[in-house]
Amino acid sequence: MKKFAEWSLFSFFPRHCACCDVRIPGSRMFCEECEKNLPRITGEICMNCGREKKECTCRKSSNYYTALAAPFYFEGNVREGIHRFKFRNSGVNSKAYAAGMAAAVSERYAGVHFDFVTEVPVTKRAERERGYNQCSLLARSLSEISGIPYKKGILKKIYETEKQHGLNYYLRRGNLTGVFDSDCPGEIKDKTILLCDDISTSGETLGECAKMLWLYGAKDIYCITAALTKMRGDK
Numbered sequence: 110m111k112k113f114a115e116w117s118l119f120s121f122f123p124r125h126c127a128c129c130d131v132r133i134p135g136s137r138m139f140c141e142e143c144e145k146n147l148p149r150i151t152g153e154i155c156m157n158c159g160r161e162k163k164e165c166t167c168r169k170s171s172n173y174y175t176a177l178a179a180p181f182y183f184e185g186n187v188r189e190g191i192h193r194f195k196f197r198n199s200g201v202n203s204k205a206y207a208a209g210m211a212a213a214v215s216e217r218y219a220g221v222h223f224d225f226v227t228e229v230p231v232t233k234r235a236e237r238e239r240g241y242n243q244c245s246l247l248a249r250s251l252s253e254i255s256g257i258p259y260k261k262g263i264l265k266k267i268y269e270t271e272k273q274h275g276l277n278y279y280l281r282r283g284n285l286t287g288v289f290d291s292d293c294p295g296e297i298k299d300k301t302i303l304l305c306d307d308i309s310t311s312g313e314t315l316g317e318c319a320k321m322l323w324l325y326g327a328k329d330i331y332c333i334t335a336a337l338t339k340m341r342g343d344k
């Protein structure tokens with residue numbers, strides 16, 4: 110039975126490299142060339158902003174979340190792959206990035222017991238238009254790989270905001286105030302929560318979501334994203 114399931118998966122969902130989209134053997138997530146050139150975040154890492162210490166410019170600014178982690182920088186082939194996954198409806202790629210996220214969680218958050226993983230929400234309208242919320246796909250795949258239970262829709266995004274991208278630091282902050290809320294505060298109280306986003310630039314979206322979780326009594330909040338932009342020259 111298992112053989113048949115595997116066979117049908119291979120025949121109906123041929124694998125493509127999660128970065129450059131070339132066809133690859135079903136056992137791989139990235140083609141050899143991309144695997145070699147993944148912009149991994151490794152070595153000595155700042156737990157506060159998730160970047161390598163040599164890339165950290167956060168000066169340990171205080172957050173509503175305890176730590177931020179990601180497997181990759183948002184550049185090169187990962188930038189290409191995430192764009193494809195995010196805008197061109199290739200949701201299958203979530204598995205490749207979620208595998209990297211799961212590895213980052215077990216390595217950097219070793220010993221933390223998470224009650225559940227949930228996602229940064231999009232508005233209902235945005236989800237309808239795209240057909241899926243890319244952060245939910247990542248959170249669900251991450252849950253399947255890591256065994257941390259997944260809870261969908263803990264947070265909701267109440268209205269559409271201007272793209273954070275292109276706004277200056279102060280406008281970005283103001284742009285998100287009061288945008289997120291929850292319909293299920295009882296699920297949040299006293300819980301250790303893993304909050305999942307696709308890309309983080311300066312952490313404001315995660316910070317605002319974490320603030321709501323904190324206001325509803327979360328015990329601890331850790332963030333995980335597929336990729337982080339390099340901070341240099343961002344502010």
Ligand SMILES: [Zn+2]
Nearest residue numbers: 126129140143
């Ligand atoms: Zn590739």
Ligand SMILES: [Zn+2]
Nearest residue numbers: 155158165167
């Ligand atoms: Zn830092």
